[in-house]
Amino acid sequence: MSDVVLAPPRAAGRSWSGAVPYALVLLAALALPLLGEDYWTVIATRAAIYWVLVSGLNLVVGFAGQLAIGYGALLTLGAYTSSVLVEKAGVNPFVALVAAAAVGAVAGVVVGLPALRLRTFYFAMTTLGFATIVTQVALAWTGVTGGGIGVPGPEMPAPFNSTTGFYVLCVAIAAACTAMTLNAAHSRFGRSLVAIRDAEVAAEASGIAKAPLLMLVFLFSGALAAIAGGLFASLQSYITPDAFTFDLSVLFFIAILIGGRGSVLGPLLATVILTVLPEIAAPLVAWSTFLYAALLLAIVLVVPGGIADVLDFASRRALPLGRAVLPRPALLPALLSGAKGQGALTLRGVALSFGAVRAIDNLDLDLHPGEVHGLIGPNGSGKTTTLNAICGFAVPQSGTAAVRGAALPMGNPALRASAGIARTFQTPRIVGEASVIDNVMVGGTTLGHATLGETLLCLPRHRRDEAALRHRALLALRIVGLEPLADVRADRLQHSELRFVEIARALMPSPAFLLLDEPAAGLSADEIGRLGELVTAVARAGTGVLLVEHHADLIFAVCDRVTVLNLGQVLATGTPAEVRAHRDVVEAYLGR
Amino acid sequence: MIASIIASGLALGAVYALIGITYNVMYSASRVMSFTSGQLGMLGGVFGALFIARLGIPSVAGLVLTLAACAAVGVLTEVIAVRPVLAALDKHLYVLSTLAAALMIQQLAAIEWSTEPQPFPRLLGLGSGIFDEKFWLPVLACAVVILGLEWMYRRTLVGRAFVAISEDNFAARALGLPERRLRMASYALAGAVAGLAGFSSGQLLLAFFANGAMLNFYGFVPVALGGLGNNRGAVVGGLALGLFQQAANFIVGGVFASVAVFAVFIVVLLAAPQGLFGAPAVRRV
Numbered sequence: 001m002s003d004v005v006l007a008p009p010r011a012a013g014r015s016w017s018g019a020v021p022y023a024l025v026l027l028a029a030l031a032l033p034l035l036g037e038d039y040w041t042v043i044a045t046r047a048a049i050y051w052v053l054v055s056g057l058n059l060v061v062g063f064a065g066q067l068a069i070g071y072g073a074l075l076t077l078g079a080y081t082s083s084v085l086v087e088k089a090g091v092n093p094f095v096a097l098v099a100a101a102a103v104g105a106v107a108g109v110v111v112g113l114p115a116l117r118l119r120t121f122y123f124a125m126t127t128l129g130f131a132t133i134v135t136q137v138a139l140a141w142t143g144v145t146g147g148g149i150g151v152p153g154p155e156m157p158a159p160f161n162s163t164t165g166f167y168v169l170c171v172a173i174a175a176a177c178t179a180m181t182l183n184a185a186h187s188r189f190g191r192s193l194v195a196i197r198d199a200e201v202a203a204e205a206s207g208i209a210k211a212p213l214l215m216l217v218f219l220f221s222g223a224l225a226a227i228a229g230g231l232f233a234s235l236q237s238y239i240t241p242d243a244f245t246f247d248l249s250v251l252f253f254i255a256i257l258i259g260g261r262g263s264v265l266g267p268l269l270a271t272v273i274l275t276v277l278p279e280i281a282a283p284l285v286a287w288s289t290f291l292y293a294a295l296l297l298a299i300v301l302v303v304p305g306g307i308a309d310v311l312d313f314a315s316r317r318a319l320p321l322g323r324a325v326l327p328r329p330a331l332l333p334a335l336l337s338g339a340k341g342q343g344a345l346t347l348r349g350v351a352l353s354f355g356a357v358r359a360i361d362n363l364d365l366d367l368h369p370g371e372v373h374g375l376i377g378p379n380g381s382g383k384t385t386t387l388n389a390i391c392g393f394a395v396p397q398s399g400t401a402a403v404r405g406a407a408l409p410m411g412n413p414a415l416r417a418s419a420g421i422a423r424t425f426q427t428p429r430i431v432g433e434a435s436v437i438d439n440v441m442v443g444g445t446t447l448g449h450a451t452l453g454e455t456l457l458c459l460p461r462h463r464r465d466e467a468a469l470r471h472r473a474l475l476a477l478r479i480v481g482l483e484p485l486a487d488v489r490a491d492r493l494q495h496s497e498l499r500f501v502e503i504a505r506a507l508m509p510s511p512a513f514l515l516l517d518e519p520a521a522g523l524s525a526d527e528i529g530r531l532g533e534l535v536t537a538v539a540r541a542g543t544g545v546l547l548v549e550h551h552a553d554l555i556f557a558v559c560d561r562v563t564v565l566n567l568g569q570v571l572a573t574g575t576p577a578e579v580r581a582h583r584d585v586v587e588a589y590l591g592r
Numbered sequence: 593m594i595a596s597i598i599a600s601g602l603a604l605g606a607v608y609a610l611i612g613i614t615y616n617v618m619y620s621a622s623r624v625m626s627f628t629s630g631q632l633g634m635l636g637g638v639f640g641a642l643f644i645a646r647l648g649i650p651s652v653a654g655l656v657l658t659l660a661a662c663a664a665v666g667v668l669t670e671v672i673a674v675r676p677v678l679a680a681l682d683k684h685l686y687v688l689s690t691l692a693a694a695l696m697i698q699q700l701a702a703i704e705w706s707t708e709p710q711p712f713p714r715l716l717g718l719g720s721g722i723f724d725e726k727f728w729l730p731v732l733a734c735a736v737v738i739l740g741l742e743w744m745y746r747r748t749l750v751g752r753a754f755v756a757i758s759e760d761n762f763a764a765r766a767l768g769l770p771e772r773r774l775r776m777a778s779y780a781l782a783g784a785v786a787g788l789a790g791f792s793s794g795q796l797l798l799a800f801f802a803n804g805a806m807l808n809f810y811g812f813v814p815v816a817l818g819g820l821g822n823n824r825g826a827v828v829g830g831l832a833l834g835l836f837q838q839a840a841n842f843i844v845g846g847v848f849a850s851v852a853v854f855a856v857f858i859v860v861l862l863a864a865p866q867g868l869f870g871a872p873a874v875r876r877v
Contacts, residue, residue: 067687114858117865120684121625124691125812126861129854132809140847246805250695257688286703293695300689301676 021265022178025272029171033164041167042235047275048170049231054255054271055177055264056224059217061253062261063190065197066115066214067124070131072249074111074222076138078104078229079153079239080145086154088144093154097230101223108222109215116211131249138241150240153233170231177224180456182264184220187455187462188441188448188469193217194262194431195442202429205391206505207417207446216452247289251275254296260308262433269307305433315489325500326481327530329537335475336510336541343404344368345421345513345544350389350399352382359385361568363399367513367544372535374555374576375548377565378589383548384426386565387515390546391416391423403512417446420512424505424519428498432491436482439490439501440473443508447472469508476504480534495522503534514538515546520554532558552590556580564589597838599722603796604810605834606734607633610789611811612818612826613737614782618666620758620821621778622678624686627694628669630808632662632783634801635697636790637712638705641799645713658791659784666783669693670776694804701801712794726795733792737785738827754778758821810837813857819867829868 032044053075060068081103082096091099114126138145145151159165184190195203196210204210233239255274259267274295278288303309345367352360360382367373375383388394390401392413401408403419416422422443430439447469450462477483480500485493490501499519506514516535520528528551536558539545549555555562556576564571564585571589572582579585614629639661644654673693677685718725744751756764757774765771790803797803813833818825833853840849860868 067684069691114862117862119865121687122816122861122865124687125809125816126858128805129809129857132805133851133854136847136850140845287699290696290699290703293692293699297673297689297692297696300685300692304680304685 022182022268025268026171026175029174030168033167038163041163043276043279045163045167045170045235046232047272048167048174049228049235050252050255050275051174051268051271052170052177052231053225053228054252054267055174055181056221057252058256058259058264058267059181059184059190059193060112060221061256062259062263062267063185063193063197064214064217065193065261066112067120067253068111068115068127069124069253070111070127070129070249071221071225071252072244072246073127073131073134074104074107074225075229075232075248075252076134076241076244077107078226079233079236079244080138080151080229081226082230083151083153083233083239084144087151093156093230093234096154097227100226100230104226104229105219105223108218108220108225111222112214112218115214115218128249131246135241135244138244145241148240148242150238150243153235153237153239154230155237156234166234170235173227173231178264178268179458183455183458183462184452185262185264187450187466188445189213189216189452189455191434191438191442192445194434194438197261198431198433199429201393201413202425202502202505203442204393204413205416205423206443207414207509208442209414220452220456247292250289250292254292258295258299258306260306263306263308266306266308266311312489314487315492319485319488319492323485323494323497324481325497325527325530327500327534328479328481329534331475331479332537332541335472335479335507336538336543342369345390345408345546346402347386347390348400348402350386350396350401352385352389352394352396358568359394360389360396360565363565363568363570365563365570367546369512369544370539370542371560372539372545372547372558374559374562375546375565376550376552376555376562376589377571380567381565382568383565384517385568387423387517387546387548390515391421417509417511420509421515422506422509422511422513423515424499424502424517426517426521428495428502430490430498430501432489434490435487436490436493436501437470437473437477437486440476440504440508441469443476443505444469444472446509472508473504476507479507480504481530496524496527499523499531507538511543513544513546515548517548518550519547520549520551528554593842595722597842598835599727600796601835601838602831603727603730603793603834604838605831606730607789607793607797607807607830608810608814608833609734609827609830610730610737610785611807612814612830613741613823614786614789615812615815616821616823616826617741617778617782617785618674620754621775622670622674623761624674624678624690625812625815625820626669626674626686626690627808628665628673628690628697629782629786630806630811631694631697631701631804632665632669632786633790633807633811634701634804635662635665636787636792637794637797637799637803638701638710638790638801639787640791640794641710641712642705644715645711651713651715655791659787662787662790663780663783665697666779666781666786667776669783670779674779675772675775694808698801698804701804705799705801707801709798709800712799714795726793729792730789730796733788734827734830737788738823741823750774750777810853813853815867816857816861817868822867825867 033041057071060066078100081100085091085096085099086093111127111130115123139147155161156166160169192208192213236243251274255270256267259270278284299306347363347365350360350363377383385394389396392411395411408419448465450465455462474483477486480503482500520531532554535545559576562576562579563573564579566588572579572585611629611633615625618626636658639658640654643649643657644651673689677689716725745755753769753774814826814829818829837849837853840852
């Protein structure tokens with residue numbers, strides 16, 4: 001067994017080499033007017049405007065995984081808002097753009113609201129319905145929108161009224177949008193969105209509240225879409241409902257998927273490609289939507305990761321074989337210094353039935369700080385249900401839970417992290433497409449202080465948050481022995497390594513109580529031994545550990561106290577020695 | 593006036609119900625909701641007009657050809673957009689692949705057929721006013737489909753096999769049911785149902801490529817309200833939607849009727865995300 005030899009993880013966030021592709025795109029964009037061909041400048045202006053919208057939508061579709069298809073509706077809304085304000089009320093075009101952003105932000109939330117309740121296909125349908133409605137209203141509300149005749153788009157003041165001047169303005173706005181979405185993508189917000197997309201249960205257990213976060217993102221993407229709409233109206237110089245075809249919505253949506261989920265560069269390149277593609281060959285214009293659709297199908301079937309996946313050269317380098325996870329429990333006190341509590345986590349008289357099945361029945365449990373408490377029992381005895389009741393994923397019909405004497409309301413898993421409770425899962429819930437360290441940093445979401453606004457603008461509090469989270473995550477990875485793999489995509493890891501990634505993620509917020517759901521399942525004998533040492537050390541550092549396990553050896557080696565469940569009821573509680581000698585326990589579970 | 597609202601409401605409602613059944617038939621066989629459902633309905637109208645009006649084929653043969661063509665497109669959907677992504681069902685790739693297939697069908701129809709609505713031939717020449725065949729043909733088609741499906745699911749072996757697949761895919765396969773062939777048969781059936789919807793409503797909706805997207809949405813509303821996989825819910829929901837839409841059309845005018853339908857759809861869905869007839873919650877951890 002060899003120790004892992006890999007490049008050392010980057011210490012300070014994103015490296016400068018990551019900025020090179022963006023700089024190249026920006027340079028190419030700025031060099032374009034030098035060609036002196038207005039035709040291409042106009043096309044590039046359109047690409048820049050589309051990217052303003054797509055960059056925001058990317059957070060919704062690519063990061064949060066919400067299939068919002070009808071974003072053409074918000075473009076339409078922004079275009080009409082700014083045009084009508086300038087034309088009918090004589091407002092300054094830039095003020096009109098800001099007003100459009102405000103309207104778009106509100107509309108973005110309205111469009112996004114159903115995402116909180118509805119599943120993917122349902123939500124996709126509602127956004128499509130919204131897109132249809134907006135166009136119809138634009139057509140029918142003749143008093144304001146001019147109906148089929150339309151309204152003139154706002155004319156920008158000098159120097160932005162020339163083809164080149166307007167182009168430079170659009171590129172500048174697009175560049176600002178790129179920077180903002182990059183900041184969001186590489187922050188706790190971006191990581192939380194991806195976690196909601198791919199590991200929603202783990203996201204909630206890490207204290208990520210889905211609803212407020214999604215609403216913020218819908219707000220932001222709606223504002224950007226409406227700004228894009230205002231610019232689009234200026235570019236068109238005259239807008240009618242016909243200008244906002246459904247094909248536009250399709251282009252925006254597909255650009256993100258072709259670019260690759262969870263990437264900023266991929267969708268940027270895809271937006272440019274999809275805008276330019278039909279222009280290169282004139283006969284293609286009629287077929288452009290067909291072409292987009294065919295591309296989408298090809299991407300889904302052949303490279304679900306999109307352009308970003310194709311460009312991800314680092315993930316094709318082979319990982320060393322025969323890696324071993326070598327935890328360093330000695331470092332634990334540095335990570336777990338924060339959350340020392342004196343009181344216990346207590347359950348009293350908890351009962352939970354699924355229909356006629358009593359999963360747990362009148363359960364009492366005390367989990368003390370600094371103690372490893374084993375929870376064992378046959379399959380179906382209610383172990384995982386007990387964890388779920390503590391974590392809020394299952395709501396008991398009766399009984400109470402309390403942390404240090406303060407009542408813990410049942411349900412609402414996203415509140416558990418701030419109560420000092422962290423957990424792992426029977427099957428690891430990991431974001432496969434994110435790096436290992438990003439997965440671990442998800443666990444520290446509640447430690448961040450910066451608002452989304454500060455993050456978008458990369459203000460000091462955001463930078464401090466990121467530095468602190470990265471430092472803690474590296475420490476957590478060092479403790480579980482995975483720091484050589486910090487920058488590797490998590491889906492390339494072995495099952496046993498994922499178990500330790502989950503533990504590192506759970507340790508991030510210095511939990512007062514750590515709940516481990518069968519952490520030894522699928523581990524080798526050596527790994528189980530190291531896991532045992534790690535678990536003991538976590539308890540010695542002051543955290544109360546609740547260990548659900550089937551490996552009796554591990555339980556009796558590390559536990560200070562053991563509770564045995566059978567058919568949802570406590571069969572016995574006591575020290576490992578007492579429990580091992582208990583007649584009923586031997587009868588029901590351990591065997592002779 | 594009320595009579596014509598009821599006549600057109602029931603007719604459109606029957607079409608929506610049939611598209612809803614199309615969604616359901618595909619869903620029961622594969623757990624996939626497909627964006628091609630409405631497009632298949634659109635193709636029913638387009639193929640009907642193509643075969644009967646443009647190529648001069650007799651009505652009955654035209655109907656048979658239309659149903660066969662739509663069934664073929666249904667099977668094609670299964671092969672190119674559903675089967676390859678079934679393994680990744682939980683990642684919702686099917687939403688994207690069926691969307692891509694639907695857009696391709698729609699664009700092909702727009703380019704190869706026409707971007708303008710084309711007339712659909714009169715089939716029987718029966719009835720006038722509110723008893724015109726264009727109003728009762730869709731209702732008749734809906735009744736035939738419902739009775740046919742009920743008979744098939746209850747009385748025939750292949751129908752019971754469909755039910756088995758939709759209830760428990762793994763158990764059905766363990767029993768030796770040819771899951772893949774049954775799935776393709778379901779998609780052919782779904783295609784034929786949607787084709788019949790488009791064909792029977794051809795005189796009402798015309799042969800128009802944009803009907804696909806419209807039917808996609810209005811056909812999904814009854815499914816969402818009635819509960820996925822629930823054909824009776826789809827029929828009740830479809831007829832109610834048709835009547836509501838036509839009444840709103842008459843009272844507040846076309847655009848705001850769409851807004852009203854959309855608003856009701858959103859409100860009801862938010863209040864009851866599993867549909868009005870409900871479905872069990874899924875265990876998460």
